[in-house]
Amino acid sequence: MTVAARSGTPAVHVDALVKRYDETAALDGVSVDVRSGELFGFIGPDGAGKTTLFRILVTLLLPDAGSAEVLGLDVARDPWALRRRVGYMPGRFSLYPDLSVAENLDFFASVFGTTPDAEMATIAPIYRQLASFADRRAGALSGGMKQKLALCCALVHRPEILLLDEPTTGVDAVSRREFWDLLARLREGGLTIVVSTPYMDEAARCDRVALIDRGRILALDTPAAITAAFDRPLLAVRGARRYDLLRATRDYVHTASAFPFGESLHVTDARDTTSADRSAAELRAHLHAAGFADAVVEPTTPTIEDVFMARMGAPAGSER
Amino acid sequence: MTAPGRGETVIHARGLTRRFGEFVAVDAISFEVHAGEVFGFLGANGAGKTTAIRMLTGLLAPSAGEARVAGHDVYRESDAIKRSIGYMSQRFSLYEDLTVRENVRLYGGIYDLSDADIRARTAAMLERLGMTQVADRRVGSIPLGWKQKLAFSVALLHRPRIAFLDEPTGGVDPITRRQFWELIYEAAAGGTTVFVTTHYMDEAEYCDRVSIMVAGRIAAIGPPAEVKARLGAASMDDAFYRLARPPAGARATETE
Numbered sequence: 109m110t111v112a113a114r115s116g117t118p119a120v121h122v123d124a125l126v127k128r129y130d131e132t133a134a135l136d137g138v139s140v141d142v143r144s145g146e147l148f149g150f151i152g153p154d155g156a157g158k159t160t161l162f163r164i165l166v167t168l169l170l171p172d173a174g175s176a177e178v179l180g181l182d183v184a185r186d187p188w189a190l191r192r193r194v195g196y197m198p199g200r201f202s203l204y205p206d207l208s209v210a211e212n213l214d215f216f217a218s219v220f221g222t223t224p225d226a227e228m229a230t231i232a233p234i235y236r237q238l239a240s241f242a243d244r245r246a247g248a249l250s251g252g253m254k255q256k257l258a259l260c261c262a263l264v265h266r267p268e269i270l271l272l273d274e275p276t277t278g279v280d281a282v283s284r285r286e287f288w289d290l291l292a293r294l295r296e297g298g299l300t301i302v303v304s305t306p307y308m309d310e311a312a313r314c315d316r317v318a319l320i321d322r323g324r325i326l327a328l329d330t331p332a333a334i335t336a337a338f339d340r341p342l343l344a345v346r347g348a349r350r351y352d353l354l355r356a357t358r359d360y361v362h363t364a365s366a367f368p369f370g371e372s373l374h375v376t377d378a379r380d381t382t383s384a385d386r387s388a389a390e391l392r393a394h395l396h397a398a399g400f401a402d403a404v405v406e407p408t409t410p411t412i413e414d415v416f417m418a419r420m421g422a423p424a425g426s427e428r
Numbered sequence: 429m430t431a432p433g434r435g436e437t438v439i440h441a442r443g444l445t446r447r448f449g450e451f452v453a454v455d456a457i458s459f460e461v462h463a464g465e466v467f468g469f470l471g472a473n474g475a476g477k478t479t480a481i482r483m484l485t486g487l488l489a490p491s492a493g494e495a496r497v498a499g500h501d502v503y504r505e506s507d508a509i510k511r512s513i514g515y516m517s518q519r520f521s522l523y524e525d526l527t528v529r530e531n532v533r534l535y536g537g538i539y540d541l542s543d544a545d546i547r548a549r550t551a552a553m554l555e556r557l558g559m560t561q562v563a564d565r566r567v568g569s570i571p572l573g574w575k576q577k578l579a580f581s582v583a584l585l586h587r588p589r590i591a592f593l594d595e596p597t598g599g600v601d602p603i604t605r606r607q608f609w610e611l612i613y614e615a616a617a618g619g620t621t622v623f624v625t626t627h628y629m630d631e632a633e634y635c636d637r638v639s640i641m642v643a644g645r646i647a648a649i650g651p652p653a654e655v656k657a658r659l660g661a662a663s664m665d666d667a668f669y670r671l672a673r674p675p676a677g678a679r680a681t682e683t684e
Contacts, residue, residue, distance in 0.1 A: 153601035154572050250474035278518075278598060280472040281629050281665055282672040306599045307628070309665075321601065350634075351613040367606045370630040370663070371652065413602050423573050423604045 117180050119144045119269050119300040120165060125174035127160050134160040136323035137174070142302055142316075147295045149314035150304040151412065157323040158304035159199055162273040165302070166196040179268055192220065195267030197258050199274040199304075205247025209238055209257055212246050213264060220265035231260045233293055252283030259290065269300040276305055288313040308413040319416050326419040335410050338418065340364075341384030343391060344372040344408035347400050356398045360391060367417065374414060375405075435463030438590055438621045439484060443493035446479050453479040455644035456493060461637075463589070466612060466622045468632050468652075471641030472672045477625055478594075480641070484623075485592055486510050498589045511539070514583035517594040521579035524568030528559060531567055532582055539586035553581050573604035580611055584620065591615060593624040597631065609634050629665040638664075640671050647671040 120142035127135040135157045142148045150158050163169040165178055167187035176183045181190045203212045213224045213235075224231065234256050241249065246257060255275055262270060272291075276284040288310065295301055295315075303314070311317045311331045319326040319334070327334050347353050350368070357366040357375055364378035377387040384407035395403040439461035446454040454476045461467045471477045482488035484497050486506030495502040498512035522531045529550060536546035554560045557577055562570055567578070576596060583591055593612075597605045609631065612622050616636075624635070632638050632652055639649040648655045648671055652664055661667035 153604075154599035155601075252473050278473075278595070278627065280475075280627055280672075281668050282472050284627075285665075285669065308602060309629075351610075351617065354610075367603070368609060368630075368634055371633045417602050420601065420603065423571070423601050423607075 117144070118142055118177075119146070119179060120148075120302060121177040122161075122165075123175050125161070125164065125176055126172050127157075127164065127169070128172055133323045135164075135171070135174075138320070138323070138325055139174075140318055140325065140328060142300065144300055145295070145298055146315045147291060147301045147313070148303070149311055149317040150302070150320050151306075151308055151311050151317050151416070152304070152320035153306050155322065156320045158320060159273055161320075162196070162198075162271055162302075162304060166194055166271055167191060192265070193268045195262040195265070195270040197262040197270075197272045197275055199277065201254050201258065203246045203254070203258055203261060206245060208243050208245055209249070210242040212257060213260055216261040217264045222265055224264060227264050227266060230266050231263050234260050234263070234290055251279050252287070255279060255283070255287055256290075259287075263294075267299075269302065270294070272301065272303045274304050274306065276307060276310065284310070308411070308416060311412040317412070319412070319419065321416070321420045327415060331412055334415055335412060338410035338415050340376050340380050341382065341387050342408055342410045342414060343375045343377070343384065343388050343405055344369070345375055345391070345395070345403060345405050346372045347395070347403035349400070353395070353400055353403060356395060356400060357391070359398075360394050362387070362390070365417070369411075369413075372408070374408065376418070435465060435619075435621075437461070438463050438499075439467075439495070439497050439623070441484070441493070441495040444480070444483060444490055444495050445492040446476075446483060446488065447491045452644050454483070454490075457641075457644075457646050458493075459639055459646060459649055461590075461621055461623060463621055464616050464619050465637065466616050466624065466635045468635030468638035469623060469625050469641070470632055470638055470668065472668075475641040475672075476644040477641055481592060481594065481623075481625070484509075485513060485515060511586075512589050514586070514588040514591040515594075516579050516583040516591070516596055518596060518598040522567045522575060522582065525566060527564050527566055528554070528570070528578060529563045531578070532585065535582045535585055541586060549585055553585070557581060572600060573607070576600055576604070576608055577611060580608065580615075584615060588620070590621040590623060593622065595625055595627065597626060597628065605631075629663065629668060632664040632668075640668060642671050 118141040122138055122140045125135050125138045138161060152158055164171050164176055164183060167183050167190055170184055178190055179193055183190065217224050217227065238256055241253065276287055291301055316330050318328045345357055354366060354368060354373055357363055357373055362378050364376045366373055366375045388405045388407055392405040437460045442458050443456045444454060445456050457480065469477060483490050483502055484495060486502060486509035490502060497509045500508040532550045533546055554563055559574060567575060597608055616622050635652065637651050638655060639646045656667050659667045659670050661670055
């Protein structure tokens with residue numbers, strides 16, 4: 109534990125951060141604190157500003173306005189002190205594809221004046237899964253294994269905070285689940301972890317999350333508090349002929365939004381005064397009258413993705 | 429959406445196999461896909477999906493087995509297959525430095541459409557997508573959501589019988605992702621077969637049928653509800669996990 113952690117200084121303190129590329133604001137006044145020891149997630153699609161934010165936090169990019177501190181150090185004034193204490197895994201695979209697994213790890217350890225053997229206690233839980241591929245070229249690994257190697261390389265100098273930019277993008281659902289299991293274990297060891305991801309279901313694996321879209325934070329809290337704050341009744345509709353069912357639901361006069369959601373449709377009522385049960389009964393009657401005799405309509409619990417969609421507004425390029 | 433089995437067979441694979449040295453990337457897979465069907469082709473990284481798709485699109489010769497795609501044999505008629513299918517991947521589908529209109533013209537030319545056809549189809553497509561006002565902007569400068577919809581429409585420009593979509597919605601925001609699926613439904617309703625891969629398990633639910641590949645083989649195939657019921661899984665995510673990580677005798681696949 110560092111002095112900063114014990115005294116309650118946030119691990120990350122970001123205040124009104126702005127970064128522009130030409131006329132586009134990649135970050136448009138982002139403020140957020142990450143607590144020491146927390147597993148914190150930035151959840152948002154491509155173009156949300158996640159990578160820009162992470163690059164600023166790891167001192168690779170300077171903000172245009174606002175400030176950012178990591179472990180109590182200002183990213184603009186103290187980059188060199190900070191770099192030794194931060195572990196960073198960029199979104200794009202950034203290891204050397206022509207070096208073997210072992211050679212990559214040796215290289216990243218040596219940059220920080222250490223060796224993989226000296227740090228084995230830290231990296232063992234992950235390295236164990238890689239050990240049988242030690243001589244394989246990193247470029248020949250599968251997506252899931254590449255992620256594990258990159259995580260090892262980011263951990264090998266025993267950082268106090270780990271920043272992982274989209275570690276699970278393009279990774280299959282099973283490997284993603286296993287990667288989050290690894291992060292949970294690292295968190296239990298006391299490491300502060302900041303992760304970004306476009307997969308909304310991964311929010312559930314975080315202590316707290318910030319929903320981010322087009323450079324702005326839409327919500328910031330525990331996943332449970334964010335979904336609890338969904339402010340209108342939400343209905344799930346199930347039935348055959350899904351696409352027709354979706355269109356019939358949209359045609360209903362009181363529908364505010366209707367979207368496919370896994371095995372059902374999620375529908376919000378435009379009237380905020382109606383109870384969920386009454387809203388469900390009325391939509392059911394409408395669908396039955398429209399020829400969907402098997403349609404099942406019932407109130408349902410919102411997910412992080414429901415909240416995200418409700419708050420993001422019309423997506424860029426959605427006009428049809 | 430066409431009910432499975434109602435349409436004619438447009439993809440037919442029997443014992444389709446591909447080896448790389450001693451490694452069997454695709455291990456005697458057999459399945460059929462029907463006209464107008466939305467078919468989800470799922471599997472873990474390294475399970476053999478990419479190799480299977482490359483064989484079905486005429487880019488890679490199989491080591492054994494047989495397959496016909498849009499009526500054409502994958503060994504002898506790969507050029508005819510390429511003309512009969514559309515292909516869209518998450519990356520590299522469009523040229524960022526060309527304008528929207530130039531991209532459409534380029535693909536129209538590649539698929540041998542006449543100038544008159546290209547003009548007419550371009551106008552109709554841009555109108556339908558609401559993109560007429562950005563027709564002369566560089567593709568690199570338009571939002572990701574537009575790009576993905578444009579890439580899909582370009583893949584359908586030559587009116588292929590089958591569209592292969594490789595992770596078409598990766599990183600796309602949740603609303604655009606759903607709008608994209610509505611384009612898929614529209615195409616399927618018009619009779620186009622859609623063969624799609626995704627890492628979003630909710631999207632697996634949007635398919636008429638799915639197959640789940642594990643270690644080179646098809647471990648499960650059927651409508652999502654049936655696959656879940658057969659495995660006693662609450663969600664596709666669970667079904668996927670149970671197949672990909674069986675409790676004992678799990679083998680590590682490590683390719684692609």
